[in-house]
Amino acid sequence: MKFSRSLTIIGVATLTALALAACGNSSSNSATSGTGNVTVAVSGFPIVKKPLTMSIMAPSMGKTNWSNMAALKEYAKMTNIQLKYNTPPTSDFSTKLNLAFASQDLPDIIYAAGSALTPANEVSYGKNGQLVPLEKLIPKYAPNFNKLMEKNPAIRKSITTPDGHIYALPYVAEDTIASWYIGPLWYNGEWLKKLGVKTLPKTTDEFYQLLKRFKTEDPNGNGKADEIPLTDVKMDVARIWLMPAFGLLSQDVQNDGDKVIYAPIDKRYKAYLTFMHKLFAEGLLDKDTFSQSDDQKNAKGQADRLGVFANYFSYFTTGRTTDQAMNDPMWQPLTSPESPKPVIAMSPRINRADFAITKNNPSPAAALRWVDYFYSKKGSLFINQGPEGYLWNYATNSKGQKVKVMAKGVTSTNSEDKRAEISPTYGLTAPMLTADWDADTIRAKADAPAVSNFTKWVRNETKEKIDPYGRVPFPLVYLTKDEQDSVAASANDLKTYVEESEAKFITGVTPLSDWDKYVQTIKGMKVDQYVKVYQAAYDRWKKAN
Known part of the structure; x- marks a missing residue:
């Protein structure tokens, strides 16, 4: 099943300042990808020292051009990885994706494919070498996702194909109501x-x-x-x-x-x-x-x-x-x-086939590091809500706490439309982790409660x-x-x-x-x-x- 991830006033917000601080703290521990002469940092940002360009194919909700999304533009600066976007409408995405595989005209990354990349096709495309097996790269280049698999072994079991390989990463939901079937x-x-x-x-x-x-x-x-x-x-x-x-x-x-x-x-x-x-x-x-x-x-x-x-x-x-x-x-x-x-x-709390790397990718290790950030709290908040100044700004409430409030022009009624302009996760089950991160919600005012009484009640009922x-x-x-x-x-x-x-x-x-x-x-x-x-x-x- 798919999960709805509406991130309005009671949704989550980013910790951009911390993310940007990480940009200046790239680990010197790096490795060369086996698929190209690309040196990839195993932690921190940037992911690569020399600029790297990859192509990505993803379904578009039609709200805005992905190349103009603030979250993706900022993330390109953080990672030093530029993306070329191919984003067919969601109504055509399955057909376009199948044509890409049939013609061998593959993007480097397939993002948020979900049901368009069926389990049968995942097995078939993996077996014939069009998708890159990820299980040996994950421990080193996707430590956040690896922790999720260690915490919940059912995740690894559910994304391992009959030939023993992992060809695609899922959306992982730890929100309280994600347990609903x-x-x-x-x-x-x-x-x-x-x-x-x-x-x-x-x-x-x-x-x-x-x-x-x-x-x-x-x-x-x-x-x-x-x-x-x-x-x-x-x-x-x-x-x-x-x-x-x-x-x-x-x-x-x-x-x-x-x-x-x-x-x-x-x-x-x-x-x-x-x-x-x-x-x-x-x-x-x-x-x-x-x-x-x-x-x-x-x-x-x-x-x-x-x-x-x-x-x-x-x-x-x-x-x-x-x-x-x-x-x-x-x-x-x-x-x-x-x-x-x-x-x-109860729901299995994951949606499969949301991130895959194809044989054309110049550095699967770099691509895996690129997505792994979104399986952390900071990364998930960032890709969902974008950097400060678009959907939210920092403010200090009456208790002296630094909180996120709606930016100018953002209201409780248009916040999702505004989010669609800055984040690729709008309307999609994207490769990422979600959870009840209440302290990071975007509020109408600094002293507004982080979570509505109704949300608290629904969680308690669940x-x-x-x-x-x-x-x-x-x-x-x-x-x-x-x-x-x-x-x-x-x-x-x-x-x-x-x-x-x-x-x-x-x-x-x-x-x-x-x-x-x-x-x-x-x-x-x-x-x-x-x-x-x-x-x-x-x-x-x-x-x-």
Whole structure:
């Protein structure tokens, strides 16, 4: 999954003064790259003494020319590395990148490719020598990123291809809410208050009983039986939060311990479908769930007709203020006879393929040093917020603390548009580290709080309700070429059939008595081979180090 990194007033800001100080402190310990006669400093700035030019290809959000971005211009001075930019629009980037590989007209660096550089292509381009393996260079030339892998071994496992190489670096998120697998379900706090509910449901039965109260006790107080206890759009969010109540975290493969299973034919999935059909049949699940749009769902929320609903934040649906939204509790993981311990799906906290070096690069070591700075706190703040004088300026608050405040012309409503003019990370999952660096936020005024009360509340909800119970449904793995070929067709067919069947089972179009027939149909779609492939990929992932 990708991560949103909106850096407005409550986002992070740079420590440019420290970064510039580092420019004058370049380590004398240097090494010559094996791909060219380039001497690269292993620490400090500049990275190279003699000016070095590299070409870079990246998707553009279309806000401004990358050559004019203040963060990149300043970083070129710090590093002594100049970049030539090829930045197709995001809508065309995947096509342009594939053409570059096909024609061998490759840039030196591929930046923020994300899903455009698919795992399959990463394996293929690496194997045929178009991408440079990085694992031997990382300890020396990417110490910040190396520390992240040591801290979280799953990162190394998740970016190591079947041939044992690392061809691309990821975006790494340590922000509190980066643990979300998808935007949560939220309870309507006004309804809970009206019904005197003090404690959220912890079991599927308690949840069912609460939904019945939402339906029958007029919690919106309008005298009409118009309440919709639970809603979603095609179950895309709700299933992620409700399936774990039955011990399943994915509508695809998941690992139960070290055993890979296909969740949609597990007996626990039948229990999930049975429960959801019960809700639908009794009018507790919105009858429009499989047909409505997000806008239609949100309109119901703004009319105060929803009890439990999905969105990134509750006020996106209800239209309430952020202060009011703090009364809408985040989903509490449920248990059931099938799953007596609470568990919830959690994000792996990385987005792969965000920085790759091609065979044309004159100095992979220098390129790796160039990006490694962004895996540190100072570097991440710098590339996100740029140097002083554009998005922010230093100011001293009433406590005598030096803080960052919005520069002239920057407001809470236009700060992201302004950031798009100076930073290449706008709108992209760029190769970098992010975290809750509250002391470095950009404030409207020097004495304004670093973080809003709403942000603090959301973090606390996450720490209480997701972090203790979170588990990644299935690790990020790579498949070999043969494995890709063996599952490519069945993967799409399985996904389509399972989603269509889910809707039919829940709405009653297909009776649950047809479960065995459904399972046999899936088995006929080569699901056993599908699971076998992912078991092998999981086993490789676990052994990678």
